[in-house]
Amino acid sequence: MDKNDTTTYSVQLYIYDLSRGMARNLSPIMLGKQLDGIWHSAIVVYGEEFYFGGVGISSCSPGGTMLGSPDTVVELGNTEVTEEIFMDYLSSLGENTYRGDKYRLFEHNCNTFTNELAQFLTGRKIPSYITDLPSEVLSTPFGQILRPILDSIHIAPPGGNIINGRHS
């Protein structure tokens, strides 16, 4: 290729199981289907971890939230996008689409954010088992019952600082 002189940055996806194994054990009983975990994900690039939660877009050092180390790390590839451009991009996202109050556990959650970031940075999406989780849960009767409650949950792992902290 004729772009050998641009630096690339590696992009990784950190996947955490919020249920700490509980989902794997209890999901067949509670939901009637096997869910291996309640997935929370974050993008790690430029040596920082970025994720979306109830407080908006946050960042921290990789593995630095209260969740600790990730269960799985997926290499998404490399990106040419520089940190500066990326932070511009994040700021714009944080003003609108990914403000804290836009967080929705089922439709617009951390994994939605990670998916969008992954596509922006590398053109690839995150593994589908993560993004399919909400619909998997909602397709069970238990999920339907719990839906009103779950809708109001905001997952926001503490330990990061908020980017573009414009609290609405």
Place this chain on the structure above:
Amino acid sequence: MEDNGGEDPVNNNNNTTVSSEGSIIKVTVKTPKDKEEIAISEDASVTQFKEEISRRFKAKQDQLVLIFAGKILKDGDSLNQHGIKDGLTVHLVIKTAHKAGDGASSSTSCTSQVGSSSGSSSGPSSAAHSSSVGSTGGPVSAPPQTPNILTGFGDLSSLSSMGMGSANFMELQQQMQSQLMSNPEMLSQIMENPLVQNMMSNPDLMRQMIVANPQMQQLMERNPEISHMLNNPELMRQTMELARNPAMMQEMMRNQDRALSNLESIPGGYNALRRMYTDIQEPMFSAARDQFGNNPFSALGGNSDGGVQPSRTENREPLPNPWGPPSSTDPSEGGGGTGTTGSSTAGSTNPSVSNPLAVNSASLGNGMFSSPGMQSLMQQISENPQLMQNMLSAPYMRSMMQSLAQNPDMASQNPASSPSTGTNPAQQLMMQQMLQMFAGGNASSQTPEVQFQQQLEQLGAMGFINREANLQALIATGGDVNAAIERLLGSQPS
């Protein structure tokens, strides 16, 4: 890989997007704010593409940064080169005038805060990290702050000896946290540190730190007693002494147990208390006791390999105290009588004296079913569905989920989870009640009495006249009349 050269006379670098030679493709251009579909020739160059985009998005061409498949599209390239075809999405970032150095700016504002001790929430980033600091628990958030203060005193050497070489405060704090999580003794060492103790004896500072936590503020709005408690320096001082001294803490807990027993003498208060206890607290309390024993520090050893505990340092606080302030205020909220309110306030002050950190546990949802926040949650759910919605958007819901995760973890780690330990059945009871309340919370959001009205009548018709026992049995079995009957028969003296 030359793009459209001069071979095609029609397809020169005009401002036309239509060229008769190359076919038109529709490319979606996506910005963080919106997206547009742009029709462009498939042989077009990036420059041409940018021209079109700058018109559509009303931005200058040199402000545009186009990204596709992780690559930045440079002006000299062609769309073909990057494989941009019909229907694909290209990302666009419109550079704004100011440099977005979010990382840099937050670190500078962090370091500028080093001089003044924490607590002032000036600016979002400081609020963010003081809230993350606050989330580790009231006075016990002192330890993550310690590097902050030490840095202020220029004592960097001790920092690096603690294994922290980074200058960025946020990283320091996170390293601190991860170290704390991996090394429980460190916290007790830190507590021994006279500097920390000094800081903790400063009630204003502690108060500021606690109040700076937005979750705390939310809780304060809901329970005014807490803000009164915080405003009372005597109380704070006492509290912090307690936090430093676990033995004293247990003493205070005993005191407040005695105080709570005074509540029995209030008309109606006893019943409310008893119902609360037997329905909710007893299983949770036994679960708590089994998990943590009477030694708050025993939590650390058990959970350190189970991954990270949320709000880990709070577990050092009097966990085995289910009689935290919210549960005492519940009779006042649920009962509504002024008499009850008066003495419940008095009653809730006492637990507060010994244990405002239990309040922190409440607001931040400790890693335990027995957290007072959990109890107040349960109580309020059964009484008011709207409140349930509000409550659930509170921070401790999230921590409750996390604690839900942890407890079954512990249970699965305990192969001998016999009924004598009480952990599993207790938790199952909890789960059941929760499920009930969640499911029933939408349909019939009343107390179990009303909810099980029908079943109660059935039981009454069958000859079980002890309504109280009936109700308890029904709650325990989730409304199953037959199972309730068995329970009643098993427990009734014949």
